[in-house]
Amino acid sequence: MAASGTLLVLFLFAHAAGNLKIFVGEADFDHYAHWLREIGVPLLPSGWFLWIQRFGMLLAIGLHIWAATVLTIRAKKARPVKYSHRPKIQGSYAARTMRWGGVIIALFVIYHILDLTTGHLNPVGGDTEPSARVIADFAPSHWYVTLFYVVAVVAVGFHLRHGIWSAVRTMGQQTSKGERRAKAIALALSVILVAMYLSVPFAVTLGLVG
Amino acid sequence: MDIKVRVWRQSGPSAGGKMVTYDVKGISPDASFLEMIDVLNETLILNGDDPIAFDHDCREGICGACSMVINGVAHGPEKATTTCQLHMRKFSDGDVIDVEPWRAAAFPVIKDLVVDRSAFDKIIQAGGYITVPTGTAPDAHATPVPKKDADAAFEAATCIGCGACVAACPNGSSMLFTAAKITHLGLMPQGQPERDSRVIDMLQAQDDAGFGGCTNAGECTTVCPKGIPLSLIGRLNSDYRKAITKR
Numbered sequence: 001m002a003a004s005g006t007l008l009v010l011f012l013f014a015h016a017a018g019n020l021k022i023f024v025g026e027a028d029f030d031h032y033a034h035w036l037r038e039i040g041v042p043l044l045p046s047g048w049f050l051w052i053q054r055f056g057m058l059l060a061i062g063l064h065i066w067a068a069t070v071l072t073i074r075a076k077k078a079r080p081v082k083y084s085h086r087p088k089i090q091g092s093y094a095a096r097t098m099r100w101g102g103v104i105i106a107l108f109v110i111y112h113i114l115d116l117t118t119g120h121l122n123p124v125g126g127d128t129e130p131s132a133r134v135i136a137d138f139a140p141s142h143w144y145v146t147l148f149y150v151v152a153v154v155a156v157g158f159h160l161r162h163g164i165w166s167a168v169r170t171m172g173q174q175t176s177k178g179e180r181r182a183k184a185i186a187l188a189l190s191v192i193l194v195a196m197y198l199s200v201p202f203a204v205t206l207g208l209v210g
Numbered sequence: 211m212d213i214k215v216r217v218w219r220q221s222g223p224s225a226g227g228k229m230v231t232y233d234v235k236g237i238s239p240d241a242s243f244l245e246m247i248d249v250l251n252e253t254l255i256l257n258g259d260d261p262i263a264f265d266h267d268c269r270e271g272i273c274g275a276c277s278m279v280i281n282g283v284a285h286g287p288e289k290a291t292t293t294c295q296l297h298m299r300k301f302s303d304g305d306v307i308d309v310e311p312w313r314a315a316a317f318p319v320i321k322d323l324v325v326d327r328s329a330f331d332k333i334i335q336a337g338g339y340i341t342v343p344t345g346t347a348p349d350a351h352a353t354p355v356p357k358k359d360a361d362a363a364f365e366a367a368t369c370i371g372c373g374a375c376v377a378a379c380p381n382g383s384s385m386l387f388t389a390a391k392i393t394h395l396g397l398m399p400q401g402q403p404e405r406d407s408r409v410i411d412m413l414q415a416q417d418d419a420g421f422g423g424c425t426n427a428g429e430c431t432t433v434c435p436k437g438i439p440l441s442l443i444g445r446l447n448s449d450y451r452k453a454i455t456k457r
């Protein structure tokens with residue numbers, strides 16, 4: 001969980017930073033999207049790096065989901081009879097929503113790729129440039145798409161708030177002071193990431209971009 | 211105080227069980243939770259009913275025998291307190307209180323609220339010991355231990371093996387218990403020879419016993435009557451990583 005999750009977090013930050021290019025200008029954003037396909041050229045043929053990176057991501061996502069599934073099955077087996085008085089959540093809310101949060105994020109990623117990468121579910125889709133798709137997605141009339149993005153990104157925020165800290169603990173973090181520090185850093189990183197991601201749809205909806 | 215309790219009744223390990231409601235009248239707010247059950251049991255016996263079976267021994271919060279999930283919280287609403295040290299003044303007149311046993315596959319119900327916690331003994335047998343020469347007891351100061359380590363080891367050693375951590379864990383994991391033992395023994399010079407094999411063997415024993423895997427959810431430490439901190443699980447993880455990379 002910790003190793004595959006760390007790779008996913010690195011991707012999330014790189015992706016969020018790339019998205020911010022839309023504030024520089026739509027042409028720059030599209031240029032960035034095309035550049036993604038050219039990374040590694042001429043060492044690698046065009047598009048190869050992107051595909052290598054995609055396979056790496058798929059592997060990380062696969063391992064992450066596999067480990068989560070094993071843990072969930074073990075947890076179900078470890079408590080065959082449920083409490084009739086449902087236990088109160090005493091620890092953190094973020095920690096107790098990891099499983100459903102993860103499922104929501106996975107569904108979002110599928111929708112998101114069909115929307116912005118392949119364009120199938122995008123209002124404009126087809127041969128349009130990435131910036132045109134983003135702008136079409138988050139137009140005020142498409143508020144429900146924007147809402148879904150917001151919910152998904154906030155779910156990612158909760159997931160990382162517990163996930164980043166938990167990964168640090170799994171790697172052996174063991175002092176109480178370090179625990180407070182790791183929790184604060186996890187919260188800060190999650191808030192920053194959510195803000196980076198949400199800035200794009202909000203800017204489009206409010207007409208600041210496009 | 212007049213209250214109602216809904217208690218898990220199960221006549222034997224393989225019998226089905228259900229929650230049964232009882233009225234308990236005229237209980238002193240200064241009675242402990244177990245004394246309240248004692249009073250209820252006396253009425254049940256006088257009526258010719260089977261009294262509620264529950265574990266208890268010291269009744270002073272040091273043995274780890276008592277074990278009830280009260281309104282969904284292991285050892286009840288008061289923090290850092292065993293069920294035997296919980297008093298009825300923490301509840302209000304007219305309350306309906308749900309009482310259930312620890313719920314875990316590794317802790318099967320024997321009867322009513324009594325569960326079999328010998329899975330913890332299996333974990334201890336796998337590595338929760340040190341090897342010492344027998345004979346006369348060594349002088350207490352024969353092996354110096356830094357004060358800081360002695361204090362931290364002592365804090366971990368306050369774990370009474372009650373199993374509340376397992377009962378509260380959404381994964382049914384015993385990681386906090388095992389981490390307390392790993393820390394307690396691993397901080398002492400006497401615990402070093404078996405340090406690597408201890409963590410590997412105890413984790414294996416806990417998996418074999420049917421406990422779930424830890425996801426750092428942190429529910430355990432909030433119910434632990436001894437306040438064993440979650441950070442000890444980080445120490446266990448670190449010991450485990452070192453032990454498997456050495457192999």
Ligand code: HEM
Nearest residue numbers: 019033054105109113116117130149153156197198200201
């Ligand atoms: C509101 C914020 C977001 C915006 C505006 C956005 C935008 C985009 C765009 C334009 C692409 C297509 C890039 C291209 O084809 O060149 C893309 C791809 C992708 N995004 Fe996002 N994204 C956002 C949030 C997220 C989040 C939260 C996740 C993960 C949980 C995510 C995961 C992905 C993945 C996995 C791809 C596919 C990469 C590939 O084609 O290999 N995105 N995103």
Ligand code: SF4
Nearest residue numbers: 369370372373375434
């Ligand atoms: S760690 Fe705490 S809750 Fe778990 S067995 Fe020890 S004393 Fe009980």
Ligand code: FES
Nearest residue numbers: 269273274276294
């Ligand atoms: S009866 Fe000994 S700790 Fe409660």
